Amino acid sequence: MQNKGFTFETVRRIECHPGAIMNLACVLQGFSCRRLLIVTDPGIEKSGLIEAPRKALAEALDLVVVFSKVQADPPEQMVLEAVDLARREAVDTIVGIGGGSSLDTAKLVALLARSPQKLDDIYGIGLAKGPRLPLVLAPTTAGTGSEVTPIAIVTTRAGEKKGVVAPQLLPDVALLDPNLTLSLPPGVTAATGIDAMVHAIEAFTSKHLKNPMSDALAIQALRLLSENLPKVLADGSNLAARQAMLQGSLMAGMSFANSPTGAVHALAYPLGATFHLPHGVCNALMLPHVLAFNNEDNPELYAPLAEAILPDLKGQSRAEMSRAFVREMQRLGAEAGLPVRLRDSNVPESALSSMAADAMKVERLLRNNPRVVTLDDALNLYRQAW
Ligand SMILES: NC(=O)c1ccc[n+]([C@@H]2O[C@H](COP(=O)([O-])OP(=O)(O)OC[C@H]3O[C@@H](n4cnc5c(N)ncnc54)[C@H](O)[C@@H]3O)[C@@H](O)[C@H]2O)c1
Numbered sequence: 001m002q003n004k005g006f007t008f009e010t011v012r013r014i015e016c017h018p019g020a021i022m023n024l025a026c027v028l029q030g031f032s033c034r035r036l037l038i039v040t041d042p043g044i045e046k047s048g049l050i051e052a053p054r055k056a057l058a059e060a061l062d063l064v065v066v067f068s069k070v071q072a073d074p075p076e077q078m079v080l081e082a083v084d085l086a087r088r089e090a091v092d093t094i095v096g097i098g099g100g101s102s103l104d105t106a107k108l109v110a111l112l113a114r115s116p117q118k119l120d121d122i123y124g125i126g127l128a129k130g131p132r133l134p135l136v137l138a139p140t141t142a143g144t145g146s147e148v149t150p151i152a153i154v155t156t157r158a159g160e161k162k163g164v165v166a167p168q169l170l171p172d173v174a175l176l177d178p179n180l181t182l183s184l185p186p187g188v189t190a191a192t193g194i195d196a197m198v199h200a201i202e203a204f205t206s207k208h209l210k211n212p213m214s215d216a217l218a219i220q221a222l223r224l225l226s227e228n229l230p231k232v233l234a235d236g237s238n239l240a241a242r243q244a245m246l247q248g249s250l251m252a253g254m255s256f257a258n259s260p261t262g263a264v265h266a267l268a269y270p271l272g273a274t275f276h277l278p279h280g281v282c283n284a285l286m287l288p289h290v291l292a293f294n295n296e297d298n299p300e301l302y303a304p305l306a307e308a309i310l311p312d313l314k315g316q317s318r319a320e321m322s323r324a325f326v327r328e329m330q331r332l333g334a335e336a337g338l339p340v341r342l343r344d345s346n347v348p349e350s351a352l353s354s355m356a357a358d359a360m361k362v363e364r365l366l367r368n369n370p371r372v373v374t375l376d377d378a379l380n381l382y383r384q385a386w
């Protein structure tokens with residue numbers, strides 16, 4: 001039992017319903033916004049998703065500028081370009097619309113636009129100082145949960161994925177509109193859905209900061225995500241299932257924002273940074289192996305999660321339930337059509353040892369894993385995944 005008390009932080013206002021994005025103009029009135037920067041990526045801009053809100057805002061405000069050059073796994077240089085634009089146009093409010101890459105970029109722009117600090121100075125936990133510009137985030141994937149996490153992940157010039165973790169990165173408002181996720185292709189739906197599930201799983205088993213709020217959110221998130229991922233994969237236009245996925249990724253985000261992720265994410269980072277595989281795919285590739293590795297050390301670890309999503313196991317031993325959960329996660333990734341082996345994702349065997357060394361640098365996350373991961377373990381896990 002955890003009886004040590006806890007601290008829990010999240011976003012002050014969350015709106016989740018079809019059409020939520022059309023409330024943007026109204027939400028922005030609350031910040032006396034006159035000059036707005038929308039941060040998004042080229043795919044979202046091309047899809048027309050931001051056209052209606054942009055039009056409504058252009059009528060209501062003095063200036064609406066769009067930065068639509070966000071790249072997946074935001075490179076440092078691109079983030080700084082967006083910060084420059086915000087300064088040049090003297091914007092007073094930032095809105096991020098997109099997947100985790102756009103939302104993370106928007107967070108950093110809101111923080112750095114008026115700050116004397118450099119991006120380099122704020123990698124790590126709690127190093128950002130001062131206030132940020134008003135910030136509203138609207139996810140178009142379900143997802144990273146970035147709309148409710150105090151985290152932004154950047155790819156450095158050296159090709160390393162680094163995180164800025166600071167309470168200022170929590171936005172003022174999160175707007176979740178399932179209409180924005182209807183256009184997600186099946187591959188992105190699957191990868192981002194698995195990412196959200198990993199957030200819930202790793203938050204629930206985090207060695208540090210595990211707390212009853214995060215536990216409850218993780219369980220409910222896993223229920224929603226495991227039930228609705230097959231539905232949105234079968235029919236991408238199922239609005240109710242899309243909304244349930246957004247709700248699931250939101251809850252998983254709130255959960256891991258306060259009870260951080262572990263070795264699946266730590267081992268996924270070098271894959272994303274070196275081979276530019278989507279973040280969710282990297283997680284899906286490592287998930288079954290890390291879960292089996294953790295379960296070996298603590299054979300009942302995942303029993304509570306099995307109880308939540310596999311009711312048919314009732315009556316079986318805790319160890320059997322935990323093993324069944326590990327198998328179920330393996331099945332889900334494969335059934336969702338995601339690659340299951342590194343060798344099928346163009347990762348050469350020769351890269352495994354340098355990736356293992358890189359993963360050991362992700363101490364911020366490794367330390368949360370329920371089982372200690374050594375360099376040998378990391379290499380073995382990559383070998384199993386290969
Ligand atoms: N801040 C956090 O707490 C946190 C948590 C997990 C991951 N991340 C980071 O988030 C990033 C990954 O984000 P992501 O998985 O959401 O993907 P993403 O933002 O990189 O987008 C992936 C692709 O999906 C497309 N896309 C997004 N929404 C779409 C839609 N509705 N319709 C059609 N196409 C759409 C984009 O155009 C892009 O090509 C990584 O950099 C990862 O490290 C951050």
Ligand SMILES: [Fe+2]
Nearest residue numbers: 144195199279
């Ligand atoms: Fe993630």
